[in-house]
Amino acid sequence: xxxxxxxxxxxxxxxxxxxxxxxxxxxxxxxxxxxxxxxxxxxxxxxxxxxxxxxxxxxxxxxxxxxxxxxxxxxxxxxxxxxxxxxxxx
Numbered sequence: 001x002x003x004x005x006x007x008x009x010x011x012x013x014x015x016x017x018x019x020x021x022x023x024x025x026x027x028x029x030x031x032x033x034x035x036x037x038x039x040x041x042x043x044x045x046x047x048x049x050x051x052x053x054x055x056x057x058x059x060x061x062x063x064x065x066x067x068x069x070x071x072x073x074x075x076x077x078x079x080x081x082x083x084x085x086x087x088x089x090x
Contacts, residue, residue: 019043021048034070
């Protein structure tokens with residue numbers, strides 16, 4: 001299960017068969033705003049949202065972006081993984 005950045009759709013995605021788990025974002029210059037994360041109900045509890053968040057945040061670091069976690073999942077993920085706290089725009 002690879003996480004891909006579908007830039008035209010502004011979202012990170014994991015494809016499982018015909019299903020898609022995704023983390024939606026908006027770019028604002030050198031800031032990436034995470035707005036929504038969605039995992040199909042029957043695929044919840046398999047760590048898909050965590051994989052999306054980790055890849056997206058790793059990419060943000062690699063591209064020197066600041067992060068605004070408007071999505072509640074991303075905000076909680078960053079609180080639980082303080083190695084990403086420095087990415088959050090004050």
